[in-house]
Amino acid sequence: MIFPKWTNSLPLVLGVVAALAGAAIVPAVTIYLTPKYTRAGYQPVQPVPFSHNIHAGQLGVDCRYCHNGVEKSWFANLPGASTCMNCHSLVLKDDPRLAIVRDSAANNTPIPWVQVHKVPDYVYFNHSVHVDRGISCVKCHGRVDQMDEVRHDKSFSMSFCLDCHRNPAANIRPTDKVTKLDWQWSTNAAEAEHLQDVNGKKFVHDWKVESLTSCSACHR
């Protein structure tokens, strides 16, 4: 006899192990190998400790003050140092943390900001059409006004885009509220949801908002 008696339970054990492994691997892959994990949460250290929390949150500077191309271009540009200097030539004018900015403004040496949000090259995302049509910054970038250093908040996977494209009514808001990241229809959650539903449908109808899910919407 080659095999001892305990081997008789081997098939069962192996089966159970395989089942358990499968049960572990599948969620592990879906959690750790998808953009929800690999992208969301990315928070690189930036050359200048610029705080969106202070500027956009506490001081209430509108997003478009710095990202001024966002309504016109596919690209939400980063401001030139000259934009920073509009204020910082007066405020904190000698702060050592702003040395790079002053240098950049004076010598036109670009500040090497680390890119946080990015879609693959074959995806043609256009900021202007979203922002101008009532999709708020917060929908993709999260509460940037509460972040000291910008963090990649959402997954930016294709299904993330599709979720909204399939149901724009649930995400659309008045165009003047687009950059108000903390804006709600109402402070009451249930009421807010109801208003979103009613008004969202109305906007989608009135503005002829399309629910584009075919390839041509994003890929060219």
Next chain:
Amino acid sequence: MSEKVYGLMAEFDSPAAILHAAEKVRDAGYRRWDAFTPFPIHGMDQVMKLGNSLVGWVALAGGAFMFLNVVGLIWFANAFDYPLIVGGKPMFSVPMTFVPAYIMLIMGGALGALIGMLGLNQLPRLHHPLLDKKRFELVSRDKFILLIGAQDEKFCATETKSFLESLGGTHVEIVEDVE
């Protein structure tokens, strides 16, 4: 290492012999016994009153499960979750669904049959007391062995042995279960 009696085996020379012996064992009121043969012996099923194998039902269940799953998957993937206009054809229709669902029915049926067979036979079972017996190796060749299990209510090492010998069985031996 403890040894336990597993049963008594007796050897027969022809299919007819073991079939006759089996009939007598059955008639003698034994319940825990089995016949080991190099090939299935026509009529043994009836002698042992095995009835209809459940394998067929397992296969049917496997096939039906796969079929319905594939139909559901296709409807979910192409018509519900992400409907796209493809070639001017409907999102969900019988022709596009039937072929893959049907072929997966075969897959499910086959898997069901194999798994059912293995499961009902409690295979794989790499350790078996009989495999220790030198004479048992002839079962896969040209001998036919009848085994009466020790757990049978009527089992009695000496009586059963003589009973088996009376049936014409040769090489009647005790089979031990080695831990």
Next chain:
Amino acid sequence: MADSLNIEELKRLAPPAELRRAPVVEGKPSLGALTDKLSEFAEGKTPRWWWILFIPAAFAATVIFPTCLFYQVFTGVGVWGNNHPVMWGLDIVNFIWWVGVAHAGTLISALLFLTKQHWRTTIGRMAEAMTVFSVMMAGLYPAIHVGRAWFDWFMFPIPNSNGNWPQFKSPLMWDVFAVNTYLTVSTLFWFMGMIPDFAVFRDRATTRVRKTIFTALAMGWTGSARQWHNYEKAYVVLCGLCTLLVFTVSSIVGLDFCASQIAGWHATIFPLYFVIGAVFCGFGMMLVILVPLRKWCSLEKVITMSHMDKVAKLALVAGLIIDYIYLQEFFIAWYSGDTYERWVFGHRLFGHTYLYLGWTLIGINVCVTQLLWFKKIRSSLAALFIIGVLINIGMWSERFVIVVGSLYQEFLPANWGKYMPTIWDVGLYIGTLGAFFMLYLLFVKFLPMIAIAEVKGVMPEADPHHPLGGAQKGDHQ
């Protein structure tokens, strides 16, 4: 006393000689002798012919095959001769051809089992092995012929963060299911059939290594009546499902063509056409394999001339159906009045560039096949071997003519072009042939190439109601 009575009775009951079934195994061996005979080759010393065949096959499988494969995957489909308009060339020709080769195996082992053809038992296992290995080769082609093979997983319905799914309207999608199912089911069937024989090998094993391996493979098979009971049921079910597969897989491959728009492809006959073509091709391959093996493995008494005769007759039947389909295809093309159809079918025989292949398929599949009507031919092993090789060539030509011949001159003459395979196309084909024969030789050498238990099971000695099975007078119920 008993013997004489039985013989008297048998003589009375026996049908006339010409209607009598030929014995499955000649020479009336005892069950034990038969077991020895059938295990002999796998247990014996490896003969020289095996090495002579194995070394080149292994070279093709381990050197030529990966070289061609990696070169193609790393460089692009452009290394092949495929072009615009002939986007599919040898890759798909060989795919269909290999699928075809596979089919006879399933047909022999499954359909003939259901129809209770006992003679199938001696060649069934070899046919199944042929099926398994050729489906492996076939399945490889669709996977690697694509431009970006590393994205093949797009074709499987795996939930992903892109939210994308495969497109189930595509016949190629059906192919994915069909080929995978075929590979899985035929492997299961093949393996399950081998379990009792693994037990035979286990019990005969003389070395510890063999004992260990075959004990593991036999999975504890004891041959108990209860095991046989479930086993037989499962076997019948699998046979039924495999029979369905015979008709389904090639039909689905045929759907790749008939669901398209192209003249020469867009025909409802294709599923049947491909099934019969596949079976025909497979019987050809069966002849090619059986003729030498029965001799070299000294299996003349197990795979008798009667077996060869039956395989040849089946090949003839398949060939005749194929001929009918050819006739019908050309007739419909003419009768339809469709310019494009007429052009394509006219060009198959009377065109240019590929007309040699067109005539090859007519010459072999229509003409050479008719030789099988003659008993003399059917009883000549050399003739059968040659016809087997020719059938494979003929069917390969047919695949080529269908795939390339319909693509190279279709609707708009401005698109017309030509296709010539490159060394990488041919190299990959040689590589798959090598891999197939390498696997087959390994199978023959190491695994039970004949279904020992099954053959024993159909011997008269195995019938408890037959005198040779130990039946006494009065046992008949």
Next chain:
Amino acid sequence: MNSNPTNSTPANGRRYWRSLDELADQPEFKDWLHREFPVGASELVEDGQSRRNFLKIMSASFAFAGIATLGAGCRRPEEKLEPFGKQPENYTFGDVQYFATAMPTRIGAIPLVVKSYEGRPVKIEGNSLYPGSNGSTDRYAQASILDLYDPDRARHFKHDGKVVSREEALGFLDELSKKFAANSGEGLAFLAESSTSPSRARLQKIIADKFPKSKWFTYDAIDSGIHQRAATQAFGQSVKPVFNFDKAKVILSLDCDFLGGEDDSHNHIRKFAAGRKAEQGMSRLYAVESLFTLTGASADHRLRVPASRIFEIAKAISTMLSHLHETGNPLGQSAQCNIEGVDSNWVSECAKDLVANAGKVLVVAGQRQPLEVHLLAHTINSLLDSIGNTVGLIPTNAVATGLEGFDLDAIDTLVVLGGNPVYHLTATAKPKNVVRLGYYEDETAQKCDWNFPAAHYLESWSDATTSDGTVVAVQPLIQPLFGGLPELEFLARVAGESPTSAHEIVRGTFGGSEEDWKKFLFNGFANGTAGKSETLSFQAAVPAVQSVATSGSNLEVIFYRDSKVDDGRYANNGWMQELPDPVTKMTWDNAVLISRKTARELGVANGDIVEISLNGKSVKGPIWTQPGMADYSLGLALGYGRERAGRVGNSVGFNAYKIFSGKYIENGATIKKTGETHVLACTQHHWSMEGRPAVREANLEEFLKEPEFAQEKFHGVEPPVVQSLYANPLDEAKKTALHQWGMTVDLNACVGCGTCVVACQSENNIPIVGKDQVLRGREMHWMRIDRYFTSDPKRKNNSSRFSLSADMNQTDENQQFAEWIDDVQAVNQPMLCQQCESAPCESVCPVAATVHDQEGLNVMAYNRCIGTRYCSNNCPYKVRRFNFLDYNKRPLTELKGTIYSTTLTHKTDGVWDLLRWWKNPDSGMRSEDEWDLIKLSKNPDVTVRMRGVMEKCTYCTQRIEHAKISQKAKAGASDNVRLSEAAGTIPKTACQQACPAGAIVFGDVSDANSSVSKLKLSPLNYSVLGNLLTKPRTTYLARVRNPNPAMPDYHDPFSTEEFESQSLTPKGNS
């Protein structure tokens, strides 16, 4: 000013833009900083985002699409975004900018609008503001942008073959100028190509004044100035003719390929197409020619005669007309012409037709024809009151061209401006000193002492005059990539002028107020500067030309301007090399064109290399049998056989200049078979349409009788009526979609010039594949022009039935021996994705990589494609193209080879490709500098496809999306999101925009008022292969020919006759 390059940091930029630093202190650079329409070249350096955006390339890095790149720490690699230090005003990053400029040609200029992305030009369009223009260009203009990014262009200042600094080189020019200022130009000579630039003329004058003893030669290998010289001689004043094909009712072309090989053809095509509208009366074109040209293909009647006999025919016609003019009698028996081999009825009936349409007649002579033929043409034009009607005469400056008096010994220093005289003239001797401004380090550069890299016209300031005399601006879109000099600056430096900046020179020439100047630059042209046509009378004697009878031992040779490489200048332009010749469909080669009969007589066949001997010189080239070619003529395209063109153009074809002596038509040639053969790569192998109703034609008469001749019930053949079992989900989507896109292609307007093909290639980042791949049928053009030769079916031994007909058996290689190719008609059919509503390609894709969007586009998601190629197999139109190899990433040197290097074994820049790919999946098998230029040249709006991916036309979906997004962004919180033709917001596809004939119309078919909807209602509208029920969105307007019933060669269009002979139900039997 968008940005301030002086402040840029080139630290992480590639070597190209280093020049910006070096240049920063140059005065012309400062000038560039302050000019009107700045560009953001510095962006290239500064902004990582834009650099990424150069190339929307998809690569294997996305193998885990949706799982993100598994870089360090399971995160993607860090990328930097580097914004401006100073925020530029009025500039939005990512926005497209358009600048007006012009491409100078020999006798004119093409007004252009160039699309620029982050400071680099990416696409050239015609300037539709330009009076009369429809915003079209020609193929050369479309392809010229690739030259800008040519990695092989001259990059260095060189002296005696060694690289010198820019300062040193410019210092030399100063010395040169001083040296010759001292001796008033003794021994100084200039050799320039002709130019219409007023600024250059001004500088030329300055030079002539400053160096009175210097000499100036203008020489072009392709002489397009003959029209002007002939008109000047004919009318006694310095005028150039403008041909108004749109005003003509009857046009007679005397070997004039005005639709193809002649300069300014895009204007001619536009005007010609305008006069050929079937519903509104159409002109009739008679062509007498030897080569089969595009003009011949468009002709209603074509007479094939040797080019050297055109004079006789012109003479006969003019004699008949003079007779009429003098006697007032209609043409009688006396006016029969007696030319051997020419049907006299053809000539006399043609003459009658001319007379009958007096005042609306236009006779044009080809530029390769001698002056005498031109004079005869003007004689006829004058007799028939064409002057001032169909022929405008615009006053112009007389330009001396040619090399008369060019004496090498008398020249001390020769300044060569552009051109490639060593190649064109096969010159061997050289003057003492040669200074050259050249775009490439070509054959001429090898022989020059000093080489100055020239700036591309998209990099330089200049001006030009179009063929109708309008002054247009040439302004730069990008700083010279390799610091090349604009021609004007170079000349100014030689002249010792100040300022030397081209900008200031042009500004100086222009004069006028600042306001006018701004307007000039904005519009790209100066309004109202077009020449006014003068009415002059013919006043010249036409000398007789002795015609020579051609035969097998006395062949005629015709040297013609190649439709792709021009005189050789585009030899290193891959788009042009790979563009199929409009007539032969040949790529990457030229050949000895010959007629079937002549080839048979001389025992040569396609691909045989023959040696042509002419006047003691000889050249070897492969034979190509050209249907419809005159017997005993050889057609030789100039511009090939370059030895130092660059990696693309080297040793492509053979150099016909070797036997060229300045005359475009020569007699007395003989050919000899060498026994060698050469493989020619054509993109279309089969010549005949085999009677299939792909192109549908009728004569005008039939069209008037039965306007719906082209409908689905084409000539009595009913399409099968098949009802689909299921409703098309697109029909449901139509209810809510904003637009439904559709296109019509007017086969009556299309002449097959191929501009659309190049435009599509430029717009959609379509790679070139090289000759070997073309031979394997793997060219990548999304849009192709199918060209069929049709013939009298009676001459074909053919039948569609199951017969062993000779024709069916014939391979494409043997078409050249078939007699039917002698007299053929040609039809062209632009073929692009038909955007079928029931697209066969979609349903077979296993991964849904190609699906329909709600607006009826058959879209293709490249990043989803796995490359099963099933879609292409199932496409009846075969308009899908597959990346068999990594065409973008393969090195240029592999364009001609057959061995494919693979990432497994190949090294680039000394590193194994597999390793490079592992580190950066975007890297190619091309060296970094080459790869960078390639990235620059790509359109960032379109994904660059990797190998293994199927690609196709999507009606320029990037343009549609751009228009839709702009409209939606503009609409904001309103429902004004629909694009409409009335509002001018409908985008144009690249092919549509480029088409000189306006044959392609694209638009919203759900808008009943759009022009495409109206065209689809035309009775001429039909679907190709409509009976397959694919329901194409691209439909065709059938072609109507307008032959003269009185002519001896009047017949139904051959394609119709072929169709009827193949059809089971003959005409009238339905």
